[in-house]
Amino acid sequence: MNENDLVVGKQFESKEATVDAIKQFHIRNSFDYVVVESRPDRYVCRCKQFGAGCEWRIRASLNVKRGAWEIKKMNGGHSCVSTIVSQDHTKLNSSFISNCIINLISEDPGIPIKALVKEIVSRFGYTVTYRKAWKAKQLAMSRIYGNWEGSYNELPRWLNAVQYFAPGTIVRYSASPHSVDGVVDPNSYILDRVFWAFKPSIEGFAYCKPILQVDGTFLTGKYTGTLLIASSQDGNRRIFPVAFAIVEGETKEAWEWFFYNIRTFVTPQPNICVISDRGTGLLAALRTEMPHWGNTESVYCIRHVASNFNKEFRDVELKDKVIQMGYELMRPRFEAMLSALREKNARAGAWLDQIPKEKWTQCYDNGRRYGHMTTNLAECINGVLKGSRALPITAIVQTTYYRLNSWFVDHRDEAVNMIKAGHIYCEELTKVIKENQRKATGQLVRSFSRETGVAEVEVSSRAGARHSRVFTVKLVENWCDCGEFQSLRLPCSHAIATCSKLNIDCGQFISPIYRLDNILNVYGRKFEPIGNEEYWPPYSAPSFVPNPVMRRKRTGRPKTKRIHNEMDEVQPQLNKKCGFCRTAGHNRKNCPFRMSEVGESSRQ
Known part of the structure; x- marks a missing residue:
């Protein structure tokens, strides 16, 4: 007997389990x-064709003595x-499917x-x-x-x-x-927006790189909305989430409200660099908030600048040149690349001139970005929280x-273990640092001032080059011609060669x-x-209800409002493989192995 068969005497733990077993059968x-x-x-229950050729009928009831349901x-x-061929079944409704997939969810x-959908096909064939x-x-x-409604109240x-x-x-x-x-109900309000930042994140951000990358991702549950996220990075190159908000969308008003709460309650310190895309509402909000944020600067993600450029000019080659220009560390090279682009397309050069260079290039940002060119x-x-976007708001x-708690525990333990191993x-x-030290070997250093650490560093020419390359280093200013020293706040190979020449510890730079030890503070x-x-404090403030306008459409397939561009395109797979035998050169329809298997089964 198959475990899914129905027989007299078979028992189930509840009525719901009994009904599910009958449906599955x-x-x-x-x-x-x-x-x-x-x-x-x-x-x-009985067969749908009962009395017209089929006499199937079943009766199940509660066995009080055993405390279980039983087929009587x-x-x-x-x-x-x-007589009907269908890809669906009347008993295969959403309620039944939810019972089948609840463990997966x-x-x-x-x-x-x-x-x-594929899981249901594999289980039931529909x-x-x-x-x-x-x-x-x-x-x-x-x-x-x-x-969802109860979640807003909770x-x-x-x-x-x-x-x-x-606290905090x-x-x-x-x-x-x-x-x-x-x-008007005085005891309940429609929740339009909620902002939250946890105390460990607020205190830890003071020891992170002074950058904030902001972005939004839409919610996919019963009610629409957008999750706004501000994140930074610690000195160990680990992502550090700072603050969150759920708002109605990426509007100017929503971004202004988000930035106001960040600068007022989370990041009161000055000299922060905000990295973002160039969304209309976001840029308008930054123009409003930046003057009140204590010498904070806003810069743009180079990928989004290049995407906007490509949307305007439809030239992938020029788009790649724009990205290359954004990452360039040396100003003379950047200016030469910009001049070459103007010669090829004067209108494209004029388009780039409308964006201040310090907002999209690494060589003009004075090290504000710490080398971060994207969001x-x-x-x-967004990817980490992707699975959470479909959940109720609470x-x-x-x-x-x-998840932030796990994040903190893992990275704190990681730093402790490295310190125990003797690392600084x-x-x-x-x-x-070791790679830069290797590059510094053999570089010729001419010192001009021991007090200020000014020197010229000559790097031996590469094969085929006519002249050696010379870089000026200013240790006191943490500056080098190559641009890496001031952009990454790390001594480049030329600075390390200068320190070696002057017998100075490069670690101080x-x-x-x-x-x-700073990461432990993070x-x-x-x-x-x-x-x-039972130990929670009493809550007597008004409750919240969702905005009915944000209710997702009740009929039809749910549609996304995301506007896709070339950044969303997936690189096409060059060598496609057969879905049956997983080899290249053919598809599942004309797979020789599948055809031979079908022929063999037909002969049998």
């Missing part, structure tokens, strides 16, 4: 039934034959809908619609994380508990009045708390940000456990 065997009676202690009666097996909330699978996923997530209570157990956590709301039948840090955080906030700097930085403050709800 009929779906797998392409039968159908109707419910005759459904009570808390009894469940009776069943009239034989189905004798009906379906629990393991990976970001699992694609297409993967769920191909359900995208919409039905999407609804099933939402139902499963509601069972795991609670429903959010302030949970964040109130976080502020109680982890910043939470800010933006809400509007909630009307019921035209009457990859923020986009990496679950999203909780995810950031617990992280392993990756040590490799960079490495930014303190890269030291392991992750020094620990996240606190929130604990059992």
Whole structure:
């Protein structure tokens, strides 16, 4: 007997399990039934063609003594034959599918809908619609994380508990009045925006690189919205999330509100470099907020500048030149490349002239970026939280708390272990210094001033070059002609050669940000456990409800509003492989191995 078969005496732990077993049996065997009676202690159903050639009928009820449900009666097996060929089944509804995929959703909330459709095909042989699978996923997530409406009401209570157990956590709301039948409800508000930053992140940022990369990613759950993220990087080149917000979208007003909360409650220190894309609303917000942010500068992601350039001129070759110019460290080389671009396309050169050079080039940014030319840090955080974007709002906030806790524990332990091993700097930085020391070997240094550390460094010419290359180094100013010294805040090979000539420790010219003892300060403050709800402080403030305008469309396949460009294009696979035998040169349809297998089975 197959474990999915239905027999008299078979027991189940609940009525739901009994109904699911009956559904699975009929779906797998392409039968159908109707419910005759459904009570808390009894469940009776019969074949859909009962009385017209099929007498199948089943009766299950609660066995009070055993505390389990049991199949009491069943009239034989189905004798009906379906006359309809369909890719769907009436009993394969969203509720049933949610029961089947709930474990998958629990393991990976970001699992694609297409993967769920394939899972149903592999289990039952039916191909359900995208919409039905999407609804099933939402139902499963509601069972795991609670429903969306209740989650909005739970959010302030949970964040109130976080502020109680982890003092210093910043939470800010933006809400509007909630009307019921035209009457304003004084006890509830429509939640428009929420901003949060945890105390360990706020204190740790003071020891990170003074950069903030900001970006937004849309939510994919029952209610639309955008998750805004501000992140930085520690001296060990690890991503450091700083602050979050959920807003209605990437509008000017939403970005202004986000930046105001960051500069007021999270990053009051001056001289911060904000790296972002060139979204219209974001740029407008930066123009409003930058004058109030204490010498903070905003610069652009080179990938987005190049994307905007390519959208205007449709020239991939010139686009690559723009990216190369942005990364160039030496100003003379940059100016030569810009002149060459103007000669090829004067209008393209004029387009670039409209953007201040210090906002998109590394050679003119005076080291503000620490070598960061893109918003990859923020986009990496988007990837980490990708599976959380479909969760109810409270679950999203909780995810950031617990994942940041794991983040801090892992990186703190990593730094402690490296210090125990006798390291001063992280392993990756040590490799960079050793490589620069290797390059410095054999370089000719002519010292001009021992007091200021000014020197000329001559690098032997490469094969085929007419002259040796000469670089001027100014140790006191942490500056070199090559541009690497001032851009990365690390001594380049020319600076190391000068230090060796003058018998000076080059370590004093490495930014303190890269030291392991500083990295311990980054992750020094620990996240606190929130604990059992019984110990949470009482919450008596007004509750929140979702904005009904943000409710995702109830019918049809959910559509994304993301505007795709060439940065979203996936590199095409040059050597496509057969889906059956996984070899190149043919596809699944004309696979010789599959054809021979089909022929063999037909002969049998």
